[in-house]
Amino acid sequence: MSAQVNVALGERSYTIDIAPGLIRADLARYLPQSEILLVSDSNVGPLYLDAIQAQLGHARVLRYQFEAGEASKRLDVVEAIWSLLMAERFSRKCVLVAVGGGVVGDMTGFAAACYQRGAGFVQIPTTLLAQVDSSVGGKTAVNHPQGKNMIGAFYQPLSVLVDTETLDSLPARQWSAGMAEVIKYGALGSLDFLGWLEHNMAALMARDAVAVAEAIRVSCQMKADIVADDERETGRRALLNLGHTFGHAIEAHEQYRGLLHGEAVAVGMVMATRLSVALGWDAPDNLDRLVALLRAGELPVEPPPGMTPADFMHHMGLDKKVDAGQLRLVLPKPTGSAVISADFDPQALARTLADSCR
Amino acid sequence: MSAQVNVALGERSYTIDIAPGLIRADLARYLPQSEILLVSDSNVGPLYLDAIQAQLGHARVLRYQFEAGEASKRLDVVEAIWSLLMAERFSRKCVLVAVGGGVVGDMTGFAAACYQRGAGFVQIPTTLLAQVDSSVGGKTAVNHPQGKNMIGAFYQPLSVLVDTETLDSLPARQWSAGMAEVIKYGALGSLDFLGWLEHNMAALMARDAVAVAEAIRVSCQMKADIVADDERETGRRALLNLGHTFGHAIEAHEQYRGLLHGEAVAVGMVMATRLSVALGWDAPDNLDRLVALLRAGELPVEPPPGMTPADFMHHMGLDKKVDAGQLRLVLPKPTGSAVISADFDPQALARTLADSCR
Structure with a gap:
């Protein structure tokens, strides 16, 4: 039941690991960085962030959680993420970890793409849609009042961790x-x-x-x-x-x-x-x-x-x-x-x- | 007195053309796109935008001009550029042309980098500093209240046009x-x-x-x-x-x-x-x-x-x-x-x- 998909993009290549229970243990292996920001929303964050953070004792770990839903996919929410990183003096070597569905992934990826011109980015997609779609391909974005996904970047993650057990609670x-x-x-x-x-x-x-x-x-x-x-x-x-x-x-x-x-x-x-x-x-x-x-x-x-x-x-x-x-x-x-x-x-x-x- | 420098970056390679009078004539050769936004500031715009626009009869041309100075290098100014592009329904095939110094170039490049995940970008640097420095290398950014150039992207221009005559008026x-x-x-x-x-x-x-x-x-x-x-x-x-x-x-x-x-x-x-x-x-x-x-x-x-x-x-x-x-x-x-x-x-x-x- 575990598999790996390689996304071949030259120096921007990365792997997608697919397995049940992937984020329950051994997460530090995927996240060796010393500055880590976990980004999630009000639905998903309470389910996983504590368990994730508990495995990252080697790092300074911050959290940012926003209201679940497409309405949060705004530039000012990404700005709030940048301000948190700046206030905590996170360097460009930090990594932003998206824990959630497509909205969380798109916004976190965009925040990472532009923070100091490119911080690290790791995806932990927790919906089926995000696992099969928005977690592959490097499209990141926020909405503009006049159009969806109009402001964004192509930015590849360092890795994608698909834990199929996170789907158990999906409506x-x-x-x-x-x-x-x-x-x-x-x-x-x-x-x-x-x-x-x-x-x-x-x-x-x-x-x-x-x-x-x-x-x-x-x-x-x-x-x-x-x-x-x-x-x-x-x-x-x-x-x-x-x-x-x-x-x-x-x-x-x-x-x-x-x-x-x-x-x-x-x-x-x-x-x-x-x-x-x-x-x-x-x-x-x-x-x-x-x-x-x-x-x-x-x-x-x-x-x-x-x-x-x-x-x-x-x-x-x-x-x-x-x-x-x-x-x-x-x-x-x-x-x-x-x-x-x-x-x-x-x-x-x-x-x-x-x-x-x- | 005319020269060309090639910036070798694979599929993102571009050339820097250096010559006196480069933007006085024949500009349509460098800007064949059908949707063009000229971005400049209150010092430089009045000097060149009319003459530039007069050569672009083949295209829909918009202009955006902001108050000259580092204080304008803010995300909300870039947002205003995005809103103008959206209001005019410019597609991702449009090109943003930076006419000015480093602030204009950095902001216009960042606006281009993120508009629909990457519109076209051409630089016409008009200061010595921009011509030798910020026009080469693809660094784009705006300032964050807590740090200079903290929000940005690496984004290469399609071309850079260095008209050494624009330096004549430089203080x-x-x-x-x-x-x-x-x-x-x-x-x-x-x-x-x-x-x-x-x-x-x-x-x-x-x-x-x-x-x-x-x-x-x-x-x-x-x-x-x-x-x-x-x-x-x-x-x-x-x-x-x-x-x-x-x-x-x-x-x-x-x-x-x-x-x-x-x-x-x-x-x-x-x-x-x-x-x-x-x-x-x-x-x-x-x-x-x-x-x-x-x-x-x-x-x-x-x-x-x-x-x-x-x-x-x-x-x-x-x-x-x-x-x-x-x-x-x-x-x-x-x-x-x-x-x-x-x-x-x-x-x-x-x-x-x-x-x-x-």
């Missing part, structure tokens, strides 16, 4: 949201993995330890391979945004208080695949398989009630994936792979939005 | 401050360049165009070579901080309202060399040569009146070059080179501070 809805990203890797390219997921979705939803570890390993490995190829998202890495353009529109429309990110991506993947089918690029059967998998993962497959095609167009206009005024979408292809394209019939998009918003 | 004090960094390259390692400077200091102070272009070229080339070797300052690059630990202490003591950065570095170089001589690592003759060169450059060679050894110790305690509680200093060696060392007699430091603060 069902969060579990499903993470499963959406796992399913994305099935949809994105690997027919083997798509078939494996279809056979193992029941075990995954029952949180079978062996199946879960394997799903995390394959997802991390697929993402690591793509990121190693295209660290700064100038090309192929954009494939990982499958479902994200539609998904971000939903999240923005609901002001990030409605569907969870993974849930919105689930709907977005259905919409992107529907568009591919409408364009004749993908087979209707693939749409059916995707919808069935997402339903088995207890995920939504339709936009929230009341959201209109005009709402989508509005919110997609501000999306980062807009290149020189052209909307570029990640669209599945029948081979089980996908393309990034702005070269599609706009009427097919309009029809897809109309079909989806019912 | 004498700013000229000398830039000359301090030029002299630093003489002190740092190249005996040839040290000798060249001794023979050409009168021409440089008279702003002889040929001598000035050569001084800029050699300084940029030396810095480029060191940075190519050690982009993220894990080793040899720290040599470039010669005089900076003492210099920063002076700037902090005067709350950045006293000596200019270059002036403080001039004093710092004298103090570092004095310490080397006290340790027996450098010959007294080298201290004399350095002091003579700085005086010819109309630069201070002593700390400001009233500043005490205790003031230095206090401010050096928070310096970034403090490594695990040990003060590491760049100290000249008799060969005309220098070392980075924490392994010196603290009493020699105390004596140097006492000798310097008189």
Whole structure:
């Protein structure tokens, strides 16, 4: 049940260790630094920080804990982290350890990226979504009032520690949201993995330890391979945004208080695949398989009630994936792979939005 | 009088073009992007932005101008730049062009580094100091209330355009401050360049165009070579901080309202060399040569009146070059080179501070 994934990025390479109980013991081996800041939120911090700190007797250890939730993903919260580090005179050789989900990881990574132009950064992701997605690839960010993740940096961690036992306490809805990203890797390219997921979705939803570890390993490995190829998202890495353009529109429309990110991506993947089918690029059967998998993962497959095609167009206009005024979408292809394209019939998009918003 | 320096950093390589009149014509060749933000300050902007913008008819051009001076080097000013870019829906393919001295360059570079995780960045440095120092090497930053340049990123520009004609309007004090960094390259390692400077200091102070272009070229080339070797300052690059630990202490003591950065570095170089001589690592003759060169450059060679050894110790305690509680200093060696060392007699430091603060 333990595995290791190597993210090959030259001098910025690092490993992802995956094992149950990984943070219960022997943590000092991963954190030899003498100045350590543990960053977490009000949900996760109380569960793990005491146990983590108890293993770090060799170091000066600080803690910073913020209110759980996307609303905390703000620059002024990162500023508070910097001020704490400055007040305690932490050097650039210190390490910031993110203990939590994607919000904690993104913010802690950004804080580390900019503190004295780059302090150490270690991730301990505690949600399924963070373990398979935001912990791989070095994307760090905070939100800007006018757009999600608009201020950030590409900054690689020194290491990522995935303790699958931290998932035991994850609420069902969060579990499903993470499963959406796992399913994305099935949809994105690997027919083997798509078939494996279809056979193992029941075990995954029952949180079978062996199946879960394997799903995390394959997802991390697929993402690591793509990121190693295209660290700064100038090309192929954009494939990982499958479902994200539609998904971000939903999240923005609901002001990030409605569907969870993974849930919105689930709907977005259905919409992107529907568009591919409408364009004749993908087979209707693939749409059916995707919808069935997402339903088995207890995920939504339709936009929230009341959201209109005009709402989508509005919110997609501000999306980062807009290149020189052209909307570029990640669209599945029948081979089980996908393309990034702005070269599609706009009427097919309009029809897809109309079909989806019912 | 025109030259080009290549900064070899793999896929982040760029060139520095040095020529008189470089920004008067043909600027679109360097700035083909379709979204351009010109950033400058209240001193420099009025001199150049109209002429620059007139050459960029192919692009959407925005401007952002802030109050000149170190006091503007704050995160909230960078936030205002981000908000302007967001309000105008500039994509991550946009380019931010810094037109001005080191403050403009550092802040614009940091804004570019973090906007959508990395927009384009081009430097048009208009002070001697920026042309020979802050335009090379990718250090970007803003100040934190508790320390200078504490929040930032390593982020390389796409290109640097050094128009030596922009120096014509530079006040004498700013000229000398830039000359301090030029002299630093003489002190740092190249005996040839040290000798060249001794023979050409009168021409440089008279702003002889040929001598000035050569001084800029050699300084940029030396810095480029060191940075190519050690982009993220894990080793040899720290040599470039010669005089900076003492210099920063002076700037902090005067709350950045006293000596200019270059002036403080001039004093710092004298103090570092004095310490080397006290340790027996450098010959007294080298201290004399350095002091003579700085005086010819109309630069201070002593700390400001009233500043005490205790003031230095206090401010050096928070310096970034403090490594695990040990003060590491760049100290000249008799060969005309220098070392980075924490392994010196603290009493020699105390004596140097006492000798310097008189």
